[in-house]
Amino acid sequence: MNAVPRPYVVALTGGVAAGKSAVARRFELLGMHVYDADQAARAVVEPGSEGLAAVVAAFGADVLTADGRLDRPAMRERIFADPAARRRLEAIVHPRVRAWLHERALADDGPYCLLAIPLLAENIAHYRWVDRVLVVDAPEALQLERLVRRDGIDADLARRMIAQQATRAARRALADDVIENHGDETMLDLAVADLHGKYLALAAEKRRAVGSADRA
Numbered sequence: 001m002n003a004v005p006r007p008y009v010v011a012l013t014g015g016v017a018a019g020k021s022a023v024a025r026r027f028e029l030l031g032m033h034v035y036d037a038d039q040a041a042r043a044v045v046e047p048g049s050e051g052l053a054a055v056v057a058a059f060g061a062d063v064l065t066a067d068g069r070l071d072r073p074a075m076r077e078r079i080f081a082d083p084a085a086r087r088r089l090e091a092i093v094h095p096r097v098r099a100w101l102h103e104r105a106l107a108d109d110g111p112y113c114l115l116a117i118p119l120l121a122e123n124i125a126h127y128r129w130v131d132r133v134l135v136v137d138a139p140e141a142l143q144l145e146r147l148v149r150r151d152g153i154d155a156d157l158a159r160r161m162i163a164q165q166a167t168r169a170a171r172r173a174l175a176d177d178v179i180e181n182h183g184d185e186t187m188l189d190l191a192v193a194d195l196h197g198k199y200l201a202l203a204a205e206k207r208r209a210v211g212s213a214d215r216a
Helices: 020-029 037-043 052-059 072-081 085-106 123-126 140-151 155-163 168-174 183-216
Strands: 008-014 033-035 113-116 132-137 178-180
Touching: 008 020, 008 183, 020 033, 020 113, 020 132, 020 183, 033 037, 033 085, 037 085, 037 113, 037 178, 052 085, 072 085, 072 140, 085 113, 085 123, 113 183, 123 168, 132 168, 132 183, 178 183
Parallel strands: 008 113, 008 132, 033 113, 132 178
Antiparallel strands: none
């Protein structure tokens, strides 16, 4: 029986305010599907979900809003102040996020798809099944400037947010491809177009390899 080839999967990551969303939008404009871990994290704790029930069991019903949804601002404050609570929440949410992303990648009907995973470096052991890693990188000073402007926060908080993530060196060590995002829109367009061509070729090569194995 012939094997059904798994779609070619590119994991897209980068530090906070490095420009992941700008890169993801460009791939979407080229017709590629991008499945976002942040979207998954919201989906797996929707009202009525097993994920939300597990959160309530772990933290109590006061984590819910009046309409039965997870009170995200309150939950963020709670886990920011309590590392043990953060780990408990991550143990509930992260496996469900990974499953959500895996299901969508396997069902994707395009030549390739992307998974936008901000914390890929911190969780790479769970994503060994992806075919390629694309890192969007920017100098930390530029990240800081963008983060302060984007979120309306002070520089001290922005520095702490950056420091909580994996280092640039750790992310780049995982990368098969790197986009240097210094804010030049034209260069970003060209970089994504170049990688799109590369990924189409790699995806076609994978399909041919699977086909050859089936005929052997």
